[in-house]
Amino acid sequence: MIGMQTPIIDYINLLLETVGEDSGEVASYIPELARADPDRLAIAMATLDGEVYVAGDCDVEFTIQSISKPFTYALAIADQGLDVVLKHIDVEPSGDAFNEISLDPVTGKPRNPMINAGAIASHALVRGDDAEARVERILELYGRLAGRPLTIAEDVFESELSEADRNMALAYMLRTAGTLDGDPTDVVRGYTRQCSVSVTVRDLARMASVLAAGGRTPNGDQVIDSDVNRQVLSVMATCGMYDSAGDWLTSVGIPAKSGVAGGLMGVLPGQVGIAVFSPRLDAHGNSSRGVRLFERMNRDLGLHLMAGPETSSSVSRRIERDGATVHEIMGDLHFSEGEQVLRVFAKEPPGDTPVIVDLDRVHRANDIARRSVLEGIRRLNLDGHDVRIVDPWGVLGTAETGTGELVRGEQARGGYVPASYPDVESALRG
Numbered sequence: 001m002i003g004m005q006t007p008i009i010d011y012i013n014l015l016l017e018t019v020g021e022d023s024g025e026v027a028s029y030i031p032e033l034a035r036a037d038p039d040r041l042a043i044a045m046a047t048l049d050g051e052v053y054v055a056g057d058c059d060v061e062f063t064i065q066s067i068s069k070p071f072t073y074a075l076a077i078a079d080q081g082l083d084v085v086l087k088h089i090d091v092e093p094s095g096d097a098f099n100e101i102s103l104d105p106v107t108g109k110p111r112n113p114m115i116n117a118g119a120i121a122s123h124a125l126v127r128g129d130d131a132e133a134r135v136e137r138i139l140e141l142y143g144r145l146a147g148r149p150l151t152i153a154e155d156v157f158e159s160e161l162s163e164a165d166r167n168m169a170l171a172y173m174l175r176t177a178g179t180l181d182g183d184p185t186d187v188v189r190g191y192t193r194q195c196s197v198s199v200t201v202r203d204l205a206r207m208a209s210v211l212a213a214g215g216r217t218p219n220g221d222q223v224i225d226s227d228v229n230r231q232v233l234s235v236m237a238t239c240g241m242y243d244s245a246g247d248w249l250t251s252v253g254i255p256a257k258s259g260v261a262g263g264l265m266g267v268l269p270g271q272v273g274i275a276v277f278s279p280r281l282d283a284h285g286n287s288s289r290g291v292r293l294f295e296r297m298n299r300d301l302g303l304h305l306m307a308g309p310e311t312s313s314s315v316s317r318r319i320e321r322d323g324a325t326v327h328e329i330m331g332d333l334h335f336s337e338g339e340q341v342l343r344v345f346a347k348e349p350p351g352d353t354p355v356i357v358d359l360d361r362v363h364r365a366n367d368i369a370r371r372s373v374l375e376g377i378r379r380l381n382l383d384g385h386d387v388r389i390v391d392p393w394g395v396l397g398t399a400e401t402g403t404g405e406l407v408r409g410e411q412a413r414g415g416y417v418p419a420s421y422p423d424v425e426s427a428l429r430g
C-alpha cells in the first residue's frame with residue numbers, strides 16, 4: 001500500500017501549471033545560450049535535512065552563469081579573509097546592469113561581487129597555482145554544495161569566451177585600478193569556465209539549501225564557514241538581482257541570485273533553498289517566469305524575511321509546587337525569548353525558596369538567549385534562591401564545554417555553580 005503523497009509536490013506542480021504566459025527573450029549575447037529551448041520550466045525545493053521536491057524539467061542541465069558568483073565570493077573570503085576581499089570589492093548595491101563597465105568613482109573598486117566586475121575580481125582572489133587550479137578548486141566547492149560532482153559545459157564555455165570582449169574590458173579596467181593581480185586573459189577565461197558549470201534545478205536548490213543552513217550540508221559537512229555564509233547571503237539580498245534588487249527584496253524578500261541561462265536561486269535562511277529554471281529573461285537579465293514564481297511563492301508560503309517570525313508569546317510558565325517555584329520554559333530561544341524569561345525571573349521575590357528552571361521543552365537557544373538565562377539564574381542565586389536546573393538537552397551548556405561562561409565566571413571568583421538535575425521530580429527532591 002502506498003501512503004499519501006505530500007501536498008508539497010502537488011503545490012509545486014500547480015505553480016508550474018498556473019504560471020501563465022512567458023515573456024522576454026533568451027540571452028543571445030552568448031551564442032550557445034541563444035539555442036536553448038525557451039519553454040523549459042522547472043522548480044526544485046530543498047529542505048535543510050536533504051529532502052528535494054521537484055517538478056517540471058528538473059533534470060535538464062543548463063549553465064550556472066551568475067549564480068556561481070556568491071559561491072566563488074565565499075571561496076575568495078575563505079582563502080583571503082574578509083578584510084582582504086573587502087579591500088578589493090565593495091558590498092554596495094550598484095543599481096547597474098550586471099555587465100556595467102563601472103567602478104565606484106570614490107573607492108575605485110567594483111561596487112559588489114554580484115555584478116561582473118566584482119565577480120571577476122572575486123574569481124581572481126581564489127587561491128590556486130595557476131588559472132586551471134583555481135577553476136578546479138571552484139568546481140570542487142560547487143560539487144560539495146550540490147552533493148554531486150559537477151562538470152563544465154565546454155560548448156557554452158567556448159561560445160562565451162569567443163565573445164567575451166566586455167568581460168575582458170572589465171578585467172583590464174580592474175587591473176588598471178589595481179584591484180586585479182594576474183593576467184586579465186587568464187582570469188576571464190577562468191571566470192567564464194566558472195559560469196559554464198552545468199547544473200539542474202535540483203543542484204541549485206541543494207546549493208541554496210546549504211546557504212540556508214548556515215553553510216552546512218544535510219550530512220553535517222560545514223562547507224562554508226557560518227560568518228562567510230552570512231556575508232554571502234547579505235550581499236545576495238542587497239545585490240543579487242542587479243538593478244532590480246530593491247524591487248525583488250520588497251516583493252519577494254529573500255536573498256537570491258539569477259543567471260542569464262535562466263536559473264534563479266533563492267534562500268530562506270533556516271528553512272529552505274529554492275531554484276527555478278525558465279530561460280526567457282526580463283529587462284534586468286532575470287528569468288521572467290522565475291521572478292513571477294518566486295512572487296507567488298512569497299504570497300503562498302510567506303517567504304518574506306521582513307515579515308519576520310513573531311516572537312513566541314508564551315515562553316514560560318511559573319508554577320508553585322512542593323514549596324518550590326518551577327519556571328517551565330519552552331520553544332526555541334533567541335534574544336526576545338531570553339528577554340521574556342529574564343522579565344519573569346525579575347518578578348521573583350527575593351528569598352530562599354528553591355527555584356527550578358525547567359528547560360525540558362527547550363531544544364535550542366542561541367548564544368544571547370543562553371547567556372541571558374544563565375545570567376538570570378546567577379541573579380536569582382544572588383537574591384538568595386537555591387536554583388536547580390533541569391536541562392536534559394544541554395541547552396545551557398556546561399562550564400566544561402565552555403558555553404556556561406557566566407556561571408563559570410562566578411565559579412572562578414569562588415561563586416556559584418547551579419545544581420543540574422535530569423528532571424523536575426529529582427530537582428524537587430533537591
Ligand SMILES: NC(=O)CC[C@H](N)C(=O)O
Pocket residue numbers: 064065066067098099116160167192195258259260261285
Ligand atoms: N548575469 C549572468 O549570468 C552573466 C554571466 C555571464 N557569464 C557573463 O559574464 O556575462
